[in-house]
Amino acid sequence: AQTVTQSQPEMSVQEAETVTLSCTYDTSENNYYLFWYKQPPSRQMILVIRQEAYKQQNATENRFSVNFQKAAKSFSLKISDSQLGDTAMYFCAFHSTLYALNFGKGTSLLVTP
Amino acid sequence: NAGVTQTPKFQVLKTGQSMTLQCAQDMNHNSMYWYRQDPGMGLRLIYYSASEGTTDKGEVPNGYNVSRLNKREFSLRLESAAPSQTSVYFCASRVEGTGVGGQYFGPGTRLTVT
Numbered sequence: 001a002q003t004v005t006q007s008q009p010e011m012s013v014q015e016a017e018t019v020t021l022s023c024t025y026d027t028s029e030n031n032y033y034l035f036w037y038k039q040p041p042s043r044q045m046i047l048v049i050r051q052e053a054y055k056q057q058n059a060t061e062n063r064f065s066v067n068f069q070k071a072a073k074s075f076s077l078k079i080s081d082s083q084l085g086d087t088a089m090y091f092c093a094f095h096s097t098l099y100a101l102n103f104g105k106g107t108s109l110l111v112t113p
Numbered sequence: 114n115a116g117v118t119q120t121p122k123f124q125v126l127k128t129g130q131s132m133t134l135q136c137a138q139d140m141n142h143n144s145m146y147w148y149r150q151d152p153g154m155g156l157r158l159i160y161y162s163a164s165e166g167t168t169d170k171g172e173v174p175n176g177y178n179v180s181r182l183n184k185r186e187f188s189l190r191l192e193s194a195a196p197s198q199t200s201v202y203f204c205a206s207r208v209e210g211t212g213v214g215g216q217y218f219g220p221g222t223r224l225t226v227t
Contacts, residue, residue, distance in 0.1 A: 004155075035215050045156075045203060045218035091155060100146050100171060101205075101216055103155040 002027045004094050006104035013082045014112055020067075021077045021107045023092030033095040034068065034075045039106075040088040048090070051075065079109075087111045115139055119204050119219035126194040126226045134189040134222050136204030144207040145187040146216065147171075147179060149200040156203065162187055194226045 003026045013019035025034070036048040051059045051068050059066050063083075067076045079086055092104040117138045126132055138145065143164045148156040158171030162181040176198060178190045191198060201223050205216040 033215075037215075043201065043221045043223075045205075045221075047215045047217070050215050095215075100158045100161050101156070103157075105153060105155040 002029075002032075002094050002096065002102045004092055004102050004104040006092055006107050008107045009105075010108045010110070012110045012112060013079075015082055015084060017082050018078060018080045019082055019109065021079075021090050021092075021109065023075045023077070023104055025073050025075065025092070025094045025102075027073070027094065027096065029096050031096070034066075035093040035095065035101070036064070036066070036075075036077045037091045037093060037103075038086075038088045039091065040085075045091075049077065082111045084111050084113065117204055117206055117217050117219035119202075119222050121222060122220065124222060124224050126191075126224065128195060128226060130194050131190065131192050132194065132224075133191075134202055134204075134224075135186070136188065136219055137186045138204075138206040138217070139185065140206060140208075140217065141184070142206035142208060142217075143184070145181065146205045146207070147177075147187070147189045148203045148205065149173065149198075150203060150221075151200050159189065159202075191224075194224075196226045198224065199226045200224060 005024045032053045034051045038046045049061045063080045065078045089106045091106045093101040120135045146161045147159040150156045160179040162168045165184045180188045204219040207216045
């Protein structure tokens with residue numbers, strides 16, 4: 001079974017600073033996909049960024065980037081130039097070709113002025 | 114293009130009552146999912162449907178049934194609600210093929226069972 005672990009229940013960062021959220025996962029599969037989802041107070045789940053395991057290049061979406069270390073089974077999210085609107089729960093998720101998403105328990109990020 | 118829609122947004126039930134949560138997507142996705150979200154637990158899969166006419170159990174299926182009515186609609190039914198089913202329920206659908214694009218989620222239904 002695949003498991004996803006987010007070891008930081010809460011984090012705080014000042015506006016315009018950079019923050020990194022950690023995620024590790026466990027799987028015996030070789031082909032899979034990793035995602036970061038953002039859930040603001042509105043409760044809507046918003047896809048932030050995705051990474052295919054077969055791609056060595058780290059994914060980037062504007063201020064969001066990942067550090068994907070396949071051998072270490074690590075998938076961290078870096079948010080640059082943090083904005084107040086980045087305040088949200090962030091969920092790391094794993095998707096194999098066989099099944100649905102497995103989610104971590106989330107990291108609550110607070111961006112302060 | 115509305116994406117994934119869910120009804121109702123909020124619901125309060127008494128123990129033992131039944132209800133159906135509705136979900137529809139207009140993106141022509143084959144796969145659809147139902148998750149529940151509890152505090153400190155992340156999202157857990159209840160049931161999923163890989164295509165019209167097929168459904169499979171997820172991690173926490175007990176107390177629920179599903180129907181994949183057609184390609185667009187995937188409903189979740191609670192036959193006899195229990196307080197342990199108090200949760201926020203999300204429906205999602207998925208892009209398929211090479212380059213999985215992740216799942217698209219509805220806005221959620223907050224259900225309280227008293």
